[in-house]
Amino acid sequence: MNIERKKLSAYLNSISLFSALDLDECELLADSARQVVRKAGQILLHEGETLSYVYILTTGSGACYFLRPGGKKSIIYHIRPDRPFAVEVALMGSRLSGVIEITESATVLSIPVAPIKNFMESNAAFANQVARYAMDSYLRLTDFLKDLSFGAPARLSRFLFRRALEAGTPHGDGISFDLGLRKSALADYLGITPETLSRTFSQLQSEGVISVEGPRIIVSNVRDLVRLSEGFYKED
Secondary structure, three states: OHHHHHHHHHHHHHOHHHOOOOHHHHHHHHHHOEEEEEOOOOEEEOOOOEOOEEEEEEEEEEEEEEEOOOOOEEEEEEEOOOOOEOHHHHHHOOEOOOEEEEEEEEEEEEEEHHHHHHHHHHOHHHHHHHHHHHHHHHHHHHHHHHHOOOOHHHHHHHHHHHHHHHHOEEEOOEEEEEOOOOHHHHHHHHOOOHHHHHHHHHHHHHOOOEEEEOOEEEEOOHHHHHHHHOOOOOOO
C-alpha cells in the first residue's frame, strides 16, 4: 500500500501542474486521490456539471465536445495521458462547457480540489503554476468559441497557423509541419463536414497559401494565412 502511495505521489510530482509541490505535499494529494477504469464510449462528465475534482488520465484518451444541432459533435479538445483537465472548472466553481467522453479505455485519476486550493494558499509558486494552467485552458475554450464564429476558411487557417507556431520548421521561404491528426478528426474539431474541409484545403492550395504533401502541410504565404485566420479574404 505504501509503495503504491509513493508511486502515485512521484507520478503527480512529474506532472507539470504539480511540479512546484514537494513530495510530501504530493503524497497528501495521493492519499485523497481515487482511480477508476472507464471503457471507450463512456461519458465521464456531462455538460453543465459543477466539479469538485481535477482529473487526469493515466492511460487511454478522451475528448471534450459539445453537441451541435442535429447531434453532431464539435471537439473542443482531445484529452491525453498526464494532462490534467477540468482544472479551471473545479477551481472557479463554474459549469463544464462540454461533454467529457472516454475515447480509448482509460484509467482516470481524480483529485479533490480542496487540498489543491489549500496548497495554493501556502505555496505561492504552486498557486502561480495552477493559475497559469487554468488560464491557458480557459483561453483555449474562448479561442474555440471564437473559431465557431468564422467560416470554414478562417477556421482551418486559424488551426494551421496555431499548428505552425507549435510544430513548424523552416521550409524554403515557408513553414512545414505535420497536421497532427487525421483529416476526419480535424473536420470534427473544426465543426465542419469532411467534404467542406476538403474543399477548403483545395481553396487554400489554389490560392497559393499552402501546399499539402500527405500528412505534411507547407505554408507558402504566412501573411495570407494570418489574414484568412482573422476572417479577411485573401488579397489579390
